[in-house]
Amino acid sequence: xxxxxxxxxxxxxxxxxxxxxxxxxxxxxxxxxxxxxxxxxxxxxxxxxxxxxxxxxxxxxxxxxxxxxxxxxxxxxxxxxxxxxxxxxxxxxxxxxxxxxxxxxxxxxxxxxxxxxxxxxxxxxxxxxxxxxxxxxxxxxxxxxxxxxxxxxxxxxxxxxxxxxxxxxxxxxxxxxxxxxxxxxxxxxxxx
Amino acid sequence: xxxxxxxxxxxxxxxxxxxxxxxxxxxxxxxxxxxxxxxxxxxxxxxxxxxxxxxxxxxxxxxxxxxxxxxxxxxxxxxxxxxxxxxxxxxxxxxxxxxxxxxxxxxxxxxxxxxxxxxxxxxxxxxxxxxxxxxxxxxxxxxxxxxxxxxxxxxxxxxxxxxxxxxxxxxxxxxxxxxxxxxxxxxxxxxxxxxxxxxxxxxxxxxxxxxxxxxxxxxxxxxxxxxxxxxxxxxxxxxxxxxxxxxxxxxxxxxxxxxxxxxxxxxxxxxxxxxxxxxxxxxxxxxxxxxxxxxxxxxxxxxxxxxxxxxxxxxxxxxxxxxxxxxxxxxxxxxxxxxxxxxxxxxxxxxxxxxxxxxxxxxxxxxxxxxxxxxxxxxxxxxxxxxxxxxxxxxxxxxxxxxxxxxxxxxxxxxxxxxxxxxxxxxxxxxxxxxxxxxxxxxxxxxxxxxxxxxxxxxxxxxxxxxxxxxxxxx
Amino acid sequence: xxxxxxxxxxxxxxxxxxxxxxxxxxxxxxxxxxxxxxxxxxxxxxxxxxxxxxxxxxxxxxxxxxxxxxxxxxxxxxxxxxxxxxxxxxxxxxxxxxxxxxxxxxxxxxxxxxxxxxxxxxxxxxxxxxxxxxxxxxxxxxxxxxxxxxxxxxxxxxxxxxxxxxxxxxxxxxxxxxxxxxxxxxxxxxxxxxxxxxxxxxxxxxxxxxxxxxxxxxxxxxxxxxxxxxxxxxxxxxxxxxxxxxxxxxxxxxxxxxxxxxxxxxxxxxxxx
Numbered sequence: 001x002x003x004x005x006x007x008x009x010x011x012x013x014x015x016x017x018x019x020x021x022x023x024x025x026x027x028x029x030x031x032x033x034x035x036x037x038x039x040x041x042x043x044x045x046x047x048x049x050x051x052x053x054x055x056x057x058x059x060x061x062x063x064x065x066x067x068x069x070x071x072x073x074x075x076x077x078x079x080x081x082x083x084x085x086x087x088x089x090x091x092x093x094x095x096x097x098x099x100x101x102x103x104x105x106x107x108x109x110x111x112x113x114x115x116x117x118x119x120x121x122x123x124x125x126x127x128x129x130x131x132x133x134x135x136x137x138x139x140x141x142x143x144x145x146x147x148x149x150x151x152x153x154x155x156x157x158x159x160x161x162x163x164x165x166x167x168x169x170x171x172x173x174x175x176x177x178x179x180x181x182x183x184x185x186x187x188x189x190x191x192x
Numbered sequence: 193x194x195x196x197x198x199x200x201x202x203x204x205x206x207x208x209x210x211x212x213x214x215x216x217x218x219x220x221x222x223x224x225x226x227x228x229x230x231x232x233x234x235x236x237x238x239x240x241x242x243x244x245x246x247x248x249x250x251x252x253x254x255x256x257x258x259x260x261x262x263x264x265x266x267x268x269x270x271x272x273x274x275x276x277x278x279x280x281x282x283x284x285x286x287x288x289x290x291x292x293x294x295x296x297x298x299x300x301x302x303x304x305x306x307x308x309x310x311x312x313x314x315x316x317x318x319x320x321x322x323x324x325x326x327x328x329x330x331x332x333x334x335x336x337x338x339x340x341x342x343x344x345x346x347x348x349x350x351x352x353x354x355x356x357x358x359x360x361x362x363x364x365x366x367x368x369x370x371x372x373x374x375x376x377x378x379x380x381x382x383x384x385x386x387x388x389x390x391x392x393x394x395x396x397x398x399x400x401x402x403x404x405x406x407x408x409x410x411x412x413x414x415x416x417x418x419x420x421x422x423x424x425x426x427x428x429x430x431x432x433x434x435x436x437x438x439x440x441x442x443x444x445x446x447x448x449x450x451x452x453x454x455x456x457x458x459x460x461x462x463x464x465x466x467x468x469x470x471x472x473x474x475x476x477x478x479x480x481x482x483x484x485x486x487x488x489x490x491x492x493x494x495x496x497x498x499x500x501x502x503x504x505x506x507x508x509x510x511x512x513x514x515x516x517x518x519x520x521x522x523x524x525x526x527x528x529x530x531x532x533x534x535x536x537x538x539x540x541x542x543x544x545x546x547x548x549x550x551x552x553x554x555x556x557x558x559x560x561x562x563x564x565x566x567x568x569x570x571x572x573x574x575x576x577x578x579x580x581x582x583x584x585x586x587x588x589x590x591x592x593x594x595x596x597x598x599x600x601x602x603x604x605x606x607x608x609x610x611x612x613x614x615x616x617x618x619x620x621x622x623x624x625x626x627x628x629x630x631x632x633x634x635x636x637x638x639x640x641x642x643x644x645x646x647x648x649x650x651x652x653x654x655x656x657x658x659x660x661x662x663x664x665x666x667x
Numbered sequence: 668x669x670x671x672x673x674x675x676x677x678x679x680x681x682x683x684x685x686x687x688x689x690x691x692x693x694x695x696x697x698x699x700x701x702x703x704x705x706x707x708x709x710x711x712x713x714x715x716x717x718x719x720x721x722x723x724x725x726x727x728x729x730x731x732x733x734x735x736x737x738x739x740x741x742x743x744x745x746x747x748x749x750x751x752x753x754x755x756x757x758x759x760x761x762x763x764x765x766x767x768x769x770x771x772x773x774x775x776x777x778x779x780x781x782x783x784x785x786x787x788x789x790x791x792x793x794x795x796x797x798x799x800x801x802x803x804x805x806x807x808x809x810x811x812x813x814x815x816x817x818x819x820x821x822x823x824x825x826x827x828x829x830x831x832x833x834x835x836x837x838x839x840x841x842x843x844x845x846x847x848x849x850x851x852x853x854x855x856x857x858x859x860x861x862x863x864x865x866x867x868x869x870x871x872x873x874x875x876x877x878x879x880x881x882x883x884x885x886x887x888x889x890x891x892x893x894x895x896x897x898x899x900x901x902x903x904x905x906x907x908x909x910x911x912x913x914x915x916x917x918x919x920x921x922x923x924x925x926x927x928x929x930x931x932x933x934x935x936x937x938x939x940x
Binding site for chain 2: 679680684699714715716717718720724727774777781782784785786788791792793795796797798799800802803804807846847848850851853854857858859861864865866869873877878882883886890891893894895896897898899900919920
Binding site for chain 3: 043
């Protein structure tokens with residue numbers, strides 16, 4: 001019995017030591033090399049908006065300093081995450097080339113914005129590896145604004161249609177019906 | 193004229209050219225419809241022949257007929273299979289002479305829709321559309337206002353019906369399915385197209401449609417005041433998906449076996465009532481109803497049963513959730529950064545865990561029924577005197593480290609949650625939980641006979657007793 | 668050799684069914700299964716829901732502890748009352764002894780679990796609060812497999828413990844570690860590791876905890892796999908197939924084989940001395 005206790009204790013000590021060593025090794029070696037992870041359409045969902053992420057050119061991801069991959073369905077959602085959480089834990093940031101779908105470092109890519117470009121969360125931004133390809137895309141679309149990553153910092157990040165500012169300022173043809181419906185709803189609530 | 197119309201269906205170009213002024217012909221037409229109904233049997237025989245006769249009909253003939261028609265005219269298409277990429281660019285009615293016996297197969301699947309409705313006030317009905325090879329081009333494209341599409345059967349390997357800047361239309365009793373051909377069945381859910389897709393299209397009525405095996409059943413973007421009622425959407429990614437839209441009325445729809453039943457995102461003034469969402473539980477990200485960045489909306493009288501998460505609410509404000517029945521889900525309600533919502537009168541029962549919540553203290557939660565909660569009612573008013581507080585520990589843990597989700601409701605996790613009692617005042621809590629549910633009808637419990645398990649149990653009892661008997665006898 | 672093992676098994680069963688502990692455990696488990704029926708006021712139950720989730724957990728609290736105690740006590744009992752000393756003077760192989768005892772105790776546990784399940788199903792049938800057959804069979808299989816794996820663990824405990832009191836202490840400690848302290852410990856230890864290590868570590872550790880192994884198997888087979896999150900999707904998908912059941916049975920066999928093998932080795936060593 002005594003023998004058993006002693007040996008298990010020493011085993012436990014060595015296991016702990018091994019763990020600590022492993023942790024140390026991981027943090028020591030793994031700090032520089034952040035690699036983007038593949039998108040799994042079955043399981044990945046945007047950390048911000050909860051939508052399933054399609055393995056397409058709009059997908060983006062952040063690899064955190066401890067190696068966690070945060071995936072987003074739209075570059076706008078990634079920007080939202082950085083706004084909320086800061087860049088302290090961000091190891092590397094990746095976007096995709098619009099033509100080849102290859103992962104690119106966020107800082108090195110070229111961006112084209114136009115409200116008419118359809119993206120999953122309607123931020124209207126796409127990314128390119130080559131400036132020439134971005135320009136060709138703009139030419140083809142007949143619209144767009146070319147930006148680098150630095151210029152993107154001053155981008156307004158407005159979505160195609162901002163729901164927060166809608167409502168009474170909206171003088172479109174829908175106003176009348178919306179108002180009518182609202183009164184209708186209110187009546188219904190009072191009735192119940 | 194009527195004779196020629198349905199007896200020689202191969203010479204189908206003899207459409208009726210009635211206008212409203214020609215009363216006599218109108219009456220004749222009525223008689224014709226009646227005759228069609230009575231003579232169904234005879235027709236069905238001749239349909240088979242007609243299909244054969246018309247297989248080779250080219251796009252041109254049908255399109256030519258449409259082009260020749262005067263605005264306001266009604267074209268009745270005789271039974272048959274047609275090839276086509278039709279454009280309807282004037283106010284006409286295109287309908288199957290016999291409902292369900294007219295098929296239009298896409299001749300140019302990669303470049304053009306089977307039917308493109310480009311004019312206002314067009315009506316089509318009773319036609320089957322077959323769009324088999326996968327592409328981005330919708331089976332039915334609508335860019336005109338006040339379109340009526342009814343009793344259509346759309347088998348598609350791309351989008352079903354796409355509305356672009358199309359307002360005030362009516363879409364009733366259509367069936368939209370992902371094409372069942374062997375090649376199309378292999379397409380992954382995420383690569384499919386939407387059933388009905390609305391972009392910048394307002395005040396449409398979408399009712400009684402059945403949509404199966406597509407990407408999103410009904411997708412709305414930048415589209416306001418649409419009414420979605422009595423639709424059934426199954427085996428799709430999201431049943432109803434609303435983005436950047438306001439004033440949608442989503443009533444009495446059903447969603448089964450989708451990834452998520454209703455995905456309401458970045459929308460306002462939505463009225464989601466009386467819907468039933470069952471068994472959205474297959475995918476790791478499944479929900480009955482997901483609400484994200486939604487304001488000023490009403491979620492009432494819905495039943496969410498047997499989903500992975502019943503009701504998921506994130507970053508949304510000023511919504512009312514009343515009288516919903518949330519039963520037998522793995523997670524009943526999940527709240528993340530939701531504030532100023534009124535959550536009242538809901539019945540939560542049979543959920544593996546009733547709620548997960550984080551950063552959602554500023555909602556008014558009251559008078560909900562939580563079946564796992566043992567309240568104390570000293571004054572007999574049916575309301576517990578102690579509050580029901582939601583422990584934020586597990587939600588906080590998995591948000592940071594999703595890998596720990598494996599411990600969901602394990603005994604050790606339940607134990608650990610019990611130990612965590614910090615900052616109770618910041619927990620989301622129901623101050624006045626109900627002692628008995630508001631909705632008395634227990635529709636959630638699948639009442640069925642437990643005879644089978646009873647019989648197995650009886651057999652087990654007999655077996656154990658006889659083993660005991662045997663062991664005792666040998667003593 | 669087989670004859671010897673059968674002989675030992677029959678002896679074990681007789682002792683087991685004479686043991687008042689077995690009956691009190693049987694009574695407890697039966698009562699407890701009936702209590703679960705009372706909780707089930709929603710009526711008929713199918714798949715992963717609050718009732719089946721609660722049943723999984725409560726069985727996990729009770730059954731492993733009962734099994735550990737019955738198994739460990741049986742082995743230490745043989746050592747304490749001198750019957751092992753007596754038996755080892757016969758030309759009886761240690762393997763026959765170990766396997767015979769395992770088989771005998773497995774039958775006792777089978778009767779114990781089956782009685783509880785039988786009773787609750789019959790009462791559920793009569794009162795209209797039963798389970799759907801598929802769910803019932805799954806929970807029953809889960810309980811049996813849980814009992815078998817913890818019986819294997821109890822043999823190790825019974826081997827290293829010198830008397831009943833020590834066996835009781837170790838049994839409770841093992842139970843506490845496997846059932847209650849499991850996730851707090853893993854969270855504390857793995858929380859410090861780089862993110863990428865957490866999932867593989869948990870996956871491996873789970874294989875070494877029969878309680879977690881069987882709980883996760885049961886949750887997935889009840890259709891609740893999606894609640895375990897995206898990280899384990901591939902596992903969940905694999906377990907859901909018939910292959911998953913086969914894999915689970917292999918895991919049980921490996922568990923039982925490894926710990927009875929180890930027990931055998933330790934007993935042989937003791938006998939040689």
